[in-house]
Amino acid sequence: MAVTMADITKLRKMTGAGMMDCKNALTEADGDFDKAMEVIRKKGQLVAAKRSDREASEGCVIAKVADGFAAIIALKCETDFVAKNEDFIKLTNDILDAAVAAKCKTIEEVQALPLGDGTVQDAVVARSGITGEKMELDGYKTLEGENIYVYNHQKKNMLCTMVALSKANDEAGHEIAMQIAASAPLALTSEDLDPELVARERQVAEEKAREEGKPENMVPRIAEGRIQKYYKEVCLLQQGYCQNEKISVAEFLKGFDKELTATGFQRFTLRAE
Secondary structure (H helix, E strand, O other): OOOOHHHHHHHHHHHOOOHHHHHHHHHHOOOOHHHHHHHHHHHHHHHHHHOOOOOOOEEEEEEEEEOOEEEEEEEEEOOHHHHOOHHHHHHHHHHHHHHHHHOOOOHHHHHOOEEOOEEHHHHHHHHHHHHOOOOEEEEEEEEEOOOEEEEEHHHOOOEEEEEEEOOOOHHHHHHHHHHHHHHOOOEOOHHHOOHHHHHHHHHHHHHHHHHOOOOHHHHHHHHHHHHHHHHHHHEHHHOEEOOEEEEEHHHHHHOOOOOOOEEEEEEEEOOOO
16 A cells, blocks of 8 residues: 555654654555554664674763652763754653653663553664664663752763752752762762772772882871872762862861751763763
């Protein structure tokens, strides 16, 4: 049967596929919409399989908070051109909306969520078929609490952060979310750092002191001084506040309220640092 422009437009709205892909699918399916959708779905699976070894280093990173639950997710692709496509960004937002609504804790839970006529993973595979690029979900991070603030750096969908505060404070939340974006902390405080990481840093500090010819009895004290400096570099509350390095982030927060502090944070970026 002849495929009409109205049919092509209808299938495009249903699947998000390109006009020619919709026309070809309808032609192959002899005008049957269910079969045409299956044709498009299989094309996505084929593309995903063929490009499984490709690197997906571009993408869309977004964050959202609702009802005390926040999440960051990245839908990755191969090129910046696809990453900036409105349909690609919409799919990322749709996936995140579903994940936050369901309060998913893992990326596997997100992939299994219902979305459209299938699951989230089905939707990602289908979009891969439309664009011809490898796509994958990555960087799923969550945070729970009453006072969570999210930040999308420069609104470019490349780097997102979120921070939980002990009390509601929009200004402080925004500032600390930006701090996290800029300084990439590893933990809230030194007590939250991996002990093995601290031990390695201490060993490096001691070896460096010996290489510098410091007396052996001075090595532990010198190493401890360097470890304290390391804490100020990688622990959020001990970092210097970006807008005024003379005070720590903890001191900045107490400037609003003596009981105000950060209780958790997450950060994800597509760019290597």
